[in-house]
Amino acid sequence: MSFEEQADEIEHTILDGKPFFSRPAGKIFIIWLVFTVIGLLLSFYLPHHILPTLMASTGTDVFRTVVVFSVLAAPVAAFVYAVAVYSLIAWRHKGNQDEPPEDGPPMRGNGPMTVLWLTVSSVLVVVLLVWGLAVWSSQQVSHPDTLQVNVTGQQWLWTFSYPGTGVESRTLMLPVNRPVEFNVTSVDVTHGFWPVSLGTQVDANPGEVTVIRTTPNMLGGFTVRCSQLCGLYHAFMYASGAVVTPTQFSTWLQSQGASATQASQTAQTTPTNS
Amino acid sequence: MTTDVAPRLLEDTPLGSKAGGFYQRQSFLTGLGFGVLLAFIGWLISHATLQGSNWGSDMVVTVTMACWVVGFNVGMGTFNAPIRWALGHDQSHEDELYAAGVGQGNKRYWKFCTDHKVVGTQYLVLVIVLFAVGGSLAMMIRTQLITPHSSFLDPNTYNAIVTIHGMCMIIATIIMVTGPFTNFIMPIMIGAKDMAFPRLNAMSFWIVVSAVPCLLATFFLGGVDAGWTTYAPLSVQAPAAMDTFALTIITFVVSVTVAGINTIVTIITMRAKGMTMGRLPIFTWGSMIGSALGLYAMPAFLLVMTMMITDRAVGTSFFVAAQGGSGWLYENIFWIMGHPEVYVILLPPVAAMLEVGSTFARKPVFGYKVVVASFVAVAALSIMVWAHHMFTTGWAPDLAGPFMLTTELISIPTGIIFLSVIGTLWKGSIWTRLPMYFVYLFLWNFIIGGVTGIYLSDVPADQFFHGDMFVTAHFHYTLLGGAMIAATAALCYWFPKVSGKMFNERIGKTAFWIIAIGIQITYVGMFWEGFQGMPRRVAYYDPIFLRSNQMATGGAYLLMIGWVVLLYAIIHSWRNGKPAPANPWHAKSLEWKVPTPVPLENFLVDPVVTSDPYTYGEQVPDGQNEPSTTPEPEPELVPAGSGEQSDTGGQV
Numbered sequence: 007m008s009f010e011e012q013a014d015e016i017e018h019t020i021l022d023g024k025p026f027f028s029r030p031a032g033k034i035f036i037i038w039l040v041f042t043v044i045g046l047l048l049s050f051y052l053p054h055h056i057l058p059t060l061m062a063s064t065g066t067d068v069f070r071t072v073v074v075f076s077v078l079a080a081p082v083a084a085f086v087y088a089v090a091v092y093s094l095i096a097w098r099h100k101g102n103q104d105e106p107p108e109d110g111p112p113m114r115g116n117g118p119m120t121v122l123w124l125t126v127s128s129v130l131v132v133v134l135l136v137w138g139l140a141v142w143s144s145q146q147v148s149h150p151d152t153l154q155v156n157v158t159g160q161q162w163l164w165t166f167s168y169p170g171t172g173v174e175s176r177t178l179m180l181p182v183n184r185p186v187e188f189n190v191t192s193v194d195v196t197h198g199f200w201p202v203s204l205g206t207q208v209d210a211n212p213g214e215v216t217v218i219r220t221t222p223n224m225l226g227g228f229t230v231r232c233s234q235l236c237g238l239y240h241a242f243m244y245a246s247g248a249v250v251t252p253t254q255f256s257t258w259l260q261s262q263g264a265s266a267t268q269a270s271q272t273a274q275t276t277p278t279n280s
Numbered sequence: 281m282t283t284d285v286a287p288r289l290l291e292d293t294p295l296g297s298k299a300g301g302f303y304q305r306q307s308f309l310t311g312l313g314f315g316v317l318l319a320f321i322g323w324l325i326s327h328a329t330l331q332g333s334n335w336g337s338d339m340v341v342t343v344t345m346a347c348w349v350v351g352f353n354v355g356m357g358t359f360n361a362p363i364r365w366a367l368g369h370d371q372s373h374e375d376e377l378y379a380a381g382v383g384q385g386n387k388r389y390w391k392f393c394t395d396h397k398v399v400g401t402q403y404l405v406l407v408i409v410l411f412a413v414g415g416s417l418a419m420m421i422r423t424q425l426i427t428p429h430s431s432f433l434d435p436n437t438y439n440a441i442v443t444i445h446g447m448c449m450i451i452a453t454i455i456m457v458t459g460p461f462t463n464f465i466m467p468i469m470i471g472a473k474d475m476a477f478p479r480l481n482a483m484s485f486w487i488v489v490s491a492v493p494c495l496l497a498t499f500f501l502g503g504v505d506a507g508w509t510t511y512a513p514l515s516v517q518a519p520a521a522m523d524t525f526a527l528t529i530i531t532f533v534v535s536v537t538v539a540g541i542n543t544i545v546t547i548i549t550m551r552a553k554g555m556t557m558g559r560l561p562i563f564t565w566g567s568m569i570g571s572a573l574g575l576y577a578m579p580a581f582l583l584v585m586t587m588m589i590t591d592r593a594v595g596t597s598f599f600v601a602a603q604g605g606s607g608w609l610y611e612n613i614f615w616i617m618g619h620p621e622v623y624v625i626l627l628p629p630v631a632a633m634l635e636v637g638s639t640f641a642r643k644p645v646f647g648y649k650v651v652v653a654s655f656v657a658v659a660a661l662s663i664m665v666w667a668h669h670m671f672t673t674g675w676a677p678d679l680a681g682p683f684m685l686t687t688e689l690i691s692i693p694t695g696i697i698f699l700s701v702i703g704t705l706w707k708g709s710i711w712t713r714l715p716m717y718f719v720y721l722f723l724w725n726f727i728i729g730g731v732t733g734i735y736l737s738d739v740p741a742d743q744f745f746h747g748d749m750f751v752t753a754h755f756h757y758t759l760l761g762g763a764m765i766a767a768t769a770a771l772c773y774w775f776p777k778v779s780g781k782m783f784n785e786r787i788g789k790t791a792f793w794i795i796a797i798g799i800q801i802t803y804v805g806m807f808w809e810g811f812q813g814m815p816r817r818v819a820y821y822d823p824i825f826l827r828s829n830q831m832a833t834g835g836a837y838l839l840m841i842g843w844v845v846l847l848y849a850i851i852h853s854w855r856n857g858k859p860a861p862a863n864p865w866h867a868k869s870l871e872w873k874v875p876t877p878v879p880l881e882n883f884l885v886d887p888v889v890t891s892d893p894y895t896y897g898e899q900v901p902d903g904q905n906e907p908s909t910t911p912e913p914e915p916e917l918v919p920a921g922s923g924e925q926s927d928t929g930g931q932v
Binding site: 030053056057058064065067068071072075079082083086087089090093094097098099103106107108109110111112113114115116119120123124127128130131134135137138139141142145146190194195196198200202203205206207208209211212213214216217218229231232233234235236237238239240241242244 | 435436439505506507511513514517601602606607608641642643644645646647648649650672673674677680681684685688689691692695696698699702703705706707708709710711712713720723724727728731734735737738739740741743744746747748808811812813815816817818819820821822865866894895896897898
């Protein structure tokens, strides 16, 4: 069949002749619609309920990406499933299963359909890529009032230190609504610094300092887990963390040994007499 | 001159008492014996000379296991042919017939046998054994994870089991279609009498067999606690088990390389007359492209494991930061192998599944040329995406964008596979026999696996999901739910040709439903674990993950039952099944045109091909000539160099 004939065949399949909804294309369309609606409902309902509470800008990025990608994937998955289901409803050989049925039509391919498929999948890829690059570059922006936190991983615990205060702690305290930059390293093997609810992570490598940035935007506690297998007690390598107000942060720094001046400078609060 | 009318099959040739030379005395038992003997000698010598040096036990283990590998293969007879050739006493035609299994009955399955059908069957048994071992390890993992702080396994044993479960399954999935079916079926499919290098074929099998004890030895040498990816520097510090692990890989890569070359050369040079590349069944393309990709990728694995051994045993510092090395070097080389490797795993089963789809929809493979192009595109792109496994390592953040691009691009040719399957189903006459069930299950599973891969390809999203159970669920959906299910379709499809029996469909369909449901419960449970934030490779977990783990473990037990029922179906059918006709599926490719059981040389007369095997619905006589059962008369003997042409009987 020439390209034009094949294009006509698609058109014929979709548009002319019998009423649309009594041809295969029409029936598949209905099944596809039902599956897409189910997929979309899941895309909007599920992420909120199965993701942990996300407490930072990077967490919001994760949530939005999951929803958008699910919404875009739903019609694609629905189409494949709809054709598969319909094939079993309408084209299944129902007679004697010991003998093969009559041959189907000798369709070796369909140029226009293939072009359409490639075009749609390419457009989807471009959309996904633009979305991902936009989110990624927004995460690379440096802010002037960024809080620096040094993270050191070792077998099998995390240590957090706050430059300029001399504070070293096993708990990760962060002030809310302030950009933070984690400088992460390891003293032995590779670990994965993963403050789960902040929605970001980076490996801790011996001999390197790696950096991630985020802005916590919700008060509350969170857990730092290790996401890179690091030996015997990898499963136990976690630390507690909390996002607190700047005042609480300053108070905490002082309780860990910082002077009042250091604490207020780092927490960006006005100095108080403690 | 003979007065026989009936053709004499090559396998009925009577052999002299000396035929085969040493092969007569060699088998799996002598392989085991020599392997243990040489390993012991290697251990004695290396222990005496090296133990007590700084890296002594690593060198001792490496030398011992290398001696095992060499000794086993010497005992099997793997090296007999090249050694004889080097000594100027090359194998005679009778020796080669012996090596092909003539006159030995079922004993040939325990020996070095060059018949590609024997090698294919041997691979099938090996694959089943590997899945049984890897699957048992998986059940131990899931049993540990029934409760948040189980006392079933200590953390070191757990980590060691996680590592070997992974590596065992990787080996099994790489060879699960190319081992049994590319070897058994592909040469017949292209009209050849055997592979291009039959001895290398048998060699590739026995070499991979010798790698398996190296892998299992890790449990007795302290266990490898670094996961199957064995990232440095953790693995550099691992006990001596890591050395035998590295040797397993090196041995395995040799086997895969040999097999890959054999596959490609066979397909290029041994096709029957008229079997142009454009008429090749799609399974042949998938085997060839998968093998070519493996030839590119697997040497990187061999390299990185060699560097691992030297870092551990002789003091190099490729991966040790304190001495100027870098863990990132390991990760890069590893994933340069590791990503193409998953397409080495995926392409042959998918190509086999397309054959099944075509046969059971009674239609040509939809978009054959585009599918071949997409296989090539997937293979080419797959060598450019590796750092998507390293998005959160902190290495080269500027490359996040480019690797995100290449990774998302791969979804375009992968999508073509879906187009081909649903295009083949479109208006077909769907014959819902057991192999077709697995094609539909593939569609369901691989959509989920593929889509979840897209989430991981997005760097900001990967910064949440990396290293957690979402990743594990994603690759199990693609590798088990996709590739392994497609391989199961291939098994059920070619079972009648390989075993000579029909597969019991009642038991098979029971297994199918248990497996299908087991997969969903297990891996949806695992996605749930991942969304909640549970890291992977942990022996204990926060109690907030309890429900999702219970779901995943429950599903795993159900899945295990499904696979056991399938195994029962395989064994039961092989022993007691109805004898299979030559072409039970009325399919059109050449393997279905030869009798079952297949004669030693496959074809009594070389076939001449006039079309591809997808002539369903076309008003032409069956495209691929039935090979004649009456051979052409023997040509007149003509003295060499006489200048006369002998009558070649119409064949060129």
